[in-house]
Amino acid sequence: MSFNEQFDQHGAWRREFALRLKLLSEWMKGHDLLNAAVEERLLRLESQVRSDKVMVAFVAEFSRGKSELINAIFFAGYGRRIMPASAGRTTMCPTELGYDPDMPPCLRLLPIETRLKPQALMEWRMVPEKWTRVDLDVNDPVKLSKALEKVAEVRHVSQDEARALGFWHDDAPQDNPRVNADGLVEVPKWRHALINIAHPLLKQGLVILDTPGLNAIGAEPELTVSLIPQAHAVVFILAADTGVTKSDLAIWREHLITEGDDNDARLVVLNKIDTLWDALSSPAQIQAQIERQRASSAEILGLPVAQVLPVSAQKGLVAKVTGDDKLLQASCLPGLELALAQGVMGQRQKILRSAVAAGIVELRAEAGRVIHIRRRDLAEQMIELRGLRGKNDSVIKHMRSRIEQEQLEFNASGAKIQAVRSIHLKLLREVFHLLGTPTLKTELAELTDALKQPGIKLGVKKAYGKTFARLREGLQKAQTTSADIQSMLGGSFKQLNAEFGFSLQAPKEPEMGRFMVDLEQIERSHLQYLGVANILKLAQPDFSERLVRALATRLRVVYETALGEVELWNKSAASQLDAQLKERRRNFSRRIEAIERIQQAATGLDERIAEIAAHERALDELDGKLDELTDRLVHAPASPHDPALAAPAAAMIQAA
Numbered sequence: 001m002s003f004n005e006q007f008d009q010h011g012a013w014r015r016e017f018a019l020r021l022k023l024l025s026e027w028m029k030g031h032d033l034l035n036a037a038v039e040e041r042l043l044r045l046e047s048q049v050r051s052d053k054v055m056v057a058f059v060a061e062f063s064r065g066k067s068e069l070i071n072a073i074f075f076a077g078y079g080r081r082i083m084p085a086s087a088g089r090t091t092m093c094p095t096e097l098g099y100d101p102d103m104p105p106c107l108r109l110l111p112i113e114t115r116l117k118p119q120a121l122m123e124w125r126m127v128p129e130k131w132t133r134v135d136l137d138v139n140d141p142v143k144l145s146k147a148l149e150k151v152a153e154v155r156h157v158s159q160d161e162a163r164a165l166g167f168w169h170d171d172a173p174q175d176n177p178r179v180n181a182d183g184l185v186e187v188p189k190w191r192h193a194l195i196n197i198a199h200p201l202l203k204q205g206l207v208i209l210d211t212p213g214l215n216a217i218g219a220e221p222e223l224t225v226s227l228i229p230q231a232h233a234v235v236f237i238l239a240a241d242t243g244v245t246k247s248d249l250a251i252w253r254e255h256l257i258t259e260g261d262d263n264d265a266r267l268v269v270l271n272k273i274d275t276l277w278d279a280l281s282s283p284a285q286i287q288a289q290i291e292r293q294r295a296s297s298a299e300i301l302g303l304p305v306a307q308v309l310p311v312s313a314q315k316g317l318v319a320k321v322t323g324d325d326k327l328l329q330a331s332c333l334p335g336l337e338l339a340l341a342q343g344v345m346g347q348r349q350k351i352l353r354s355a356v357a358a359g360i361v362e363l364r365a366e367a368g369r370v371i372h373i374r375r376r377d378l379a380e381q382m383i384e385l386r387g388l389r390g391k392n393d394s395v396i397k398h399m400r401s402r403i404e405q406e407q408l409e410f411n412a413s414g415a416k417i418q419a420v421r422s423i424h425l426k427l428l429r430e431v432f433h434l435l436g437t438p439t440l441k442t443e444l445a446e447l448t449d450a451l452k453q454p455g456i457k458l459g460v461k462k463a464y465g466k467t468f469a470r471l472r473e474g475l476q477k478a479q480t481t482s483a484d485i486q487s488m489l490g491g492s493f494k495q496l497n498a499e500f501g502f503s504l505q506a507p508k509e510p511e512m513g514r515f516m517v518d519l520e521q522i523e524r525s526h527l528q529y530l531g532v533a534n535i536l537k538l539a540q541p542d543f544s545e546r547l548v549r550a551l552a553t554r555l556r557v558v559y560e561t562a563l564g565e566v567e568l569w570n571k572s573a574a575s576q577l578d579a580q581l582k583e584r585r586r587n588f589s590r591r592i593e594a595i596e597r598i599q600q601a602a603t604g605l606d607e608r609i610a611e612i613a614a615h616e617r618a619l620d621e622l623d624g625k626l627d628e629l630t631d632r633l634v635h636a637p638a639s640p641h642d643p644a645l646a647a648p649a650a651a652m653i654q655a656a
């Protein structure tokens with residue numbers, strides 16, 4: 001299966017899942033099984049599946065064929081080049097292709113001058129008016145690719161301006177852009193481009209990042225510390241006509257090697273193998289030459305040969321557009337697509353599926369508790385009513401006053417429950433404080449200050465190390481406090497269960513380990529960036545400020561996610577308590593009502609008992625149905641060809 005097919009399949013699974021989830025939520029609502037925690041979980045699952053993005057980044061030096069490869073893999077269906085990729089028309093700024101349904105098809109461009117301001121790219125994303133917008137006509141491939149040529153636009157500026165923008169380094173003259181006859185330097189006109197088009201793959205959540213060469217990557221710290229490390233797959237491209245150059249190696253070493261990462265997510269492509277196709281050599285000779293180059297590239301990069309995939313993007317695109325199967329095979333493009341499909345999509349699917357499966361199990365447990373307490377209440381009423389059989393009026397009266405007494409006592413115990421709540425809240429505030437934005441800000445302010453100290457540059461790694469050590473300590477504390485909350489809740493719930501026959505169960509506290517790993521990964525990507533090569537850049541105060549800003553935006557995402565999990569966990573605990581209190585209050589009024597009816601001889605005792613028995617059966621059915629519906633979600637078929645899909649969702653509604 002190719003990448004595109006696998007992606008399609010993933011999309012189909014997500015749509016199916018979203019539909020089933022919606023039906024489940026309606027069904028639960030109809031049976032009064034929704035409480036705050038269940039609702040929250042449903043919402044999260046829905047948005048997790050709906051907004052799941054898969055980012056594939058193409059990273060390489062100028063002119064290795066990134067844009068051409070993107071055209072060949074994703075956009076051949078348009079019948080022509082979409083991303084500019086011909087000699088002299090090369091991408092100058094990082095370009096993200098994706099789909100946002102709330103926006104018309106357009107190209108948005110952030111002017112390069114925004115580099116002079118300290119805000120991180122992530123922050124600029126939230127200020128749409130600073131971007132230049134060009135609407136796109138997706139039905140006209142010629143106009144479309146013409147409009148996209150804007151990502152190749154350049155400006156000519158003075159050396160000083162180029163320096164300020166991060167494109168001129170006095171210490172590394174060999175890497176500086178060329179100066180024209182007027183003494184002006186060519187720099188990209190745009191800092192970042194966002195392309196919004198309703199391409200089928202993009203609609204399903206694929207995001208493609210096309211990057212310019214080494215110089216531009218180095219000038220935008222956020223690429224190195226955020227976008228590239230967070231991509232689900234990175235395709236690094238070499239060209240057969242240049243071999244592994246010094247700057248290829250610099251990109252690989254400075255931006256792409258991260259120890260401990262899973263290798264499936266890093267693909268190395270040896271592009272332009274067609275330049276080795278030579279009419280005078282035999283196919284075997286050509287093949288041998290490709291293999292030699294493949295082996296030497298692999299050796300230089302320190303990879304197994306199998307991980308370097310030879311292709312010809314250009315011939316692959318031509319072959320797809322003209323329907324030339326032989327050429328397509330010769331281009332080796334299908335092999336690369338397969339590797340992307342298995343390495344990237346396969347992984348992504350697995351992760352998403354196991355995440356949602358865990359969510360569904362929790363959901364099932366929450367709803368199960370509601371059913372459980374209803375069942376318990378019915379059983380209690382049943383015993384009560386059976387006990388009234390053959391009893392006279394005064395016994396019935398006595399029974400009623402006993403229930404009323406119980407009700408009074410229960411209401412009076414509200415203080416106890418209140419006490420549990422207030423301890424819970426107090427501890428929770430501590431966790432919120434530890435993970436909150438103000439705390440993060442304080443920690444990073446210290447780092448910014450440290451980087452501002454003259455002469456500290458050589459100790460910059462140390463300053464980072466200290467900051468991260470403090471952040472880790474904070475997370476650790478959040479974990480310990482969460483564990484305290486958990487055991488406090490566990491103890492109080494146990495007591496309440498014993499006293500009132502509740503079935504409360506403190507939900508497991510969120511695991512901070514995952515965020516610890518995120519933290520480590522962020523630290524690694526930053527440290528890698530702080531190598532000798534950047535020591536001089538770090539001497540510029542605005543550069544280090546930008547770096548810390550980029551760090552802050554990335555950390556904020558991690559902390560917000562952690563906070564979100566803590567919130568959900570506590571909501572789940574609090575709403576369990578609410579739900580059981582509510583059910584219990586209802587139960588008292590039901591019992592009193594039943595006795596009243598018997599007293600007034602409005603209904604016979606036997607009839608009432610039969611009613612309860614019927615309720616019990618209905619509850620059993622509800623429980624079974626819930627099992628079935630949640631099971632179907634966990635085991636939602638992966639493939640649209642799966643026979644299980646032949647029984648579509650409509651059948652499910654009927655069954656429900």
Ligand SMILES: Nc1nc2c(ncn2[C@@H]2O[C@H](COP(=O)(O)OP(=O)(O)O)[C@@H](O)[C@H]2O)c(=O)[nH]1
Pocket residue numbers: 060061062063064065066067068069084085086087088089090091271272273274275311312313314315
């Ligand atoms: N012969 C050959 N040329 C290619 C191939 N892929 C890209 N090119 C050419 O290499 C140049 C740079 O390609 P482009 O995609 O713009 O490179 P980028 O800067 O990495 O995005 C263009 O002139 C392409 O036509 C290929 O597979 N074979």
Ligand SMILES: [Mg+2]
Pocket residue numbers: 066067068084085090091210211212
């Ligand atoms: Mg390009």
